[in-house]
Amino acid sequence: MLRTSSYRKWLAAAALWMPALVPSPGFAQGLTAPDVKSTKPAPRTADGHPDLSGFWRGTRDTKPVGNLAKDLPGLKLPFTPAGEAARVHNTTATIDPESLCILGGIPRHDASALPFEVLQGANKVAFLYWYSYFRLIPIDPKRKHSEDPDPSFFGEELGHWDGDALVVDSIGFKDTQVWADENANPHSDQLHVVERWSRPDYDHIRVEALIDDPKFYSQPFKYARTWVLGKPGEEIHEYSCSENNVDRDHLGFGPGPIRPDGTRGFDELKPLPPPLPQTTKK
Amino acid sequence: MKRKLIIFAVSLGLAGVGTALAHHSFSAEFDGNKPIRLEGTLSKLEWMNPHSYFYVDVKDDKGTVVTWGCEGANPGVLSRQGFRKGDVKLGDSLVVDGYAAKDGAHLMNVRRIYLNGKLIFDGSGEGGQ
Numbered sequence: 001m002l003r004t005s006s007y008r009k010w011l012a013a014a015a016l017w018m019p020a021l022v023p024s025p026g027f028a029q030g031l032t033a034p035d036v037k038s039t040k041p042a043p044r045t046a047d048g049h050p051d052l053s054g055f056w057r058g059t060r061d062t063k064p065v066g067n068l069a070k071d072l073p074g075l076k077l078p079f080t081p082a083g084e085a086a087r088v089h090n091t092t093a094t095i096d097p098e099s100l101c102i103l104g105g106i107p108r109h110d111a112s113a114l115p116f117e118v119l120q121g122a123n124k125v126a127f128l129y130w131y132s133y134f135r136l137i138p139i140d141p142k143r144k145h146s147e148d149p150d151p152s153f154f155g156e157e158l159g160h161w162d163g164d165a166l167v168v169d170s171i172g173f174k175d176t177q178v179w180a181d182e183n184a185n186p187h188s189d190q191l192h193v194v195e196r197w198s199r200p201d202y203d204h205i206r207v208e209a210l211i212d213d214p215k216f217y218s219q220p221f222k223y224a225r226t227w228v229l230g231k232p233g234e235e236i237h238e239y240s241c242s243e244n245n246v247d248r249d250h251l252g253f254g255p256g257p258i259r260p261d262g263t264r265g266f267d268e269l270k271p272l273p274p275p276l277p278q279t280t281k282k
Numbered sequence: 283m284k285r286k287l288i289i290f291a292v293s294l295g296l297a298g299v300g301t302a303l304a305h306h307s308f309s310a311e312f313d314g315n316k317p318i319r320l321e322g323t324l325s326k327l328e329w330m331n332p333h334s335y336f337y338v339d340v341k342d343d344k345g346t347v348v349t350w351g352c353e354g355a356n357p358g359v360l361s362r363q364g365f366r367k368g369d370v371k372l373g374d375s376l377v378v379d380g381y382a383a384k385d386g387a388h389l390m391n392v393r394r395i396y397l398n399g400k401l402i403f404d405g406s407g408e409g410g411q
Contacts, residue, residue, distance in 0.1 A: 239358060
């Protein structure tokens with residue numbers, strides 16, 4: 001039977017029950033992880049560079065997740081008028097491209113809470129993402145950007161080593177069906193991203209990115225983030241996004257409400273019905 | 283069949299951490315002001331991406347059966363949490379708590395699943411990302 005009766009009777013009961021059902025911070029989520037102190041140095045490849053390879057999970061200290069303005073005062077991005085108009089358009093007239101199985105690209109993936117995997121070779125490095133797509137970055141200091149690169153979601157990416165940092169310089173981005181982060185902030189086809197990837201110790205990978213988009217942002221801005229190494233054996237699994245996208249015909253525009261802390265989502269959900277009594281506890 | 287409780291959610295105090303884990307934002311499809319409880323029979327299980335779907339046949343007071351699609355996390359997430367597709371089977375009697383779709387479709391975002399009255403999945407602490 002479908003119960004649609006008033007919730008008044010159980011509001012108080014739910015409030016009492018909810019804390020009991022809230023797991024401790026030790027829950028094994030697998031997608032994000034608590035930060036750790038590392039006592040081991042970063043591994044190095046045969047050619048002496050830090051080896052960035054690994055399965056990397058976001059830390060729960062990364063706040064706000066999903067927001068490119070994370071490191072800016074007041075979480076304010078320096079929009080140009082065109083950028084502000086694009087933000088309004090994204091939030092009021094576009095469905096999240098990722099929910100329609102369109103590649104997220106960068107810088108969005110640098111802000112995502114989802115884990116990713118890095119496989120580093122001598123001349124290329126691959127970033128493998130949760131949604132079964134990847135970026136493959138050549139490592140070649142002599143290589144130059146094309147005059148007119150084909151627009152793509154990850155851009156035309158060129159890698160080279162600068163000391164212990166792998167620098168990834170990217171231009172040539174698409175300007176439609178893209179959100180620059182989870183909150184529907186925009187980027188244009190003038191986007192230029194320079195990422196400096198490093199492995200400060202065995203258990204961490206870090207990016208320091210400079211994001212420049214003169215069409216939509218009045219000045220370049222920085223975004224930095226650290227992830228922690230996953231457990232041995234963890235790896236990216238198959239994910240066929242359009243296999244059964246039941247939701248696509250029911251999705252509204254934009255990311256939904258943005259909380260004061262800069263993450264997307266409801267501040268408060270109306271409580272669920274009171275839990276059914278359980279005779280045993282696990 | 284396993285009978286262990288799967289606690290999927292982050293705590294309320296850490297709700298923001300879960301942001302961006304979902305394939306789509308919760309509020310793009312579901313209404314946080316529409317909590318709902320369904321009682322019915324599992325008629326189909328889609329262990330697929332981008333989300334798992336548990337279809338539950340629910341009888342109303344007149345005996346009419348309505349099939350609800352109950353959206354769970356994707357198989358990769360569920361399996362990492364220890365919830366396997368074999369934990370439920372067609373014909374199982376389920377109680378499902380969650381939030382209904384904004385557009386009135388018979389879809390809901392799953393937060394709790396009870397199998398024969400026993401809580402086997404608990405995402406009640408997850409925020410509305």
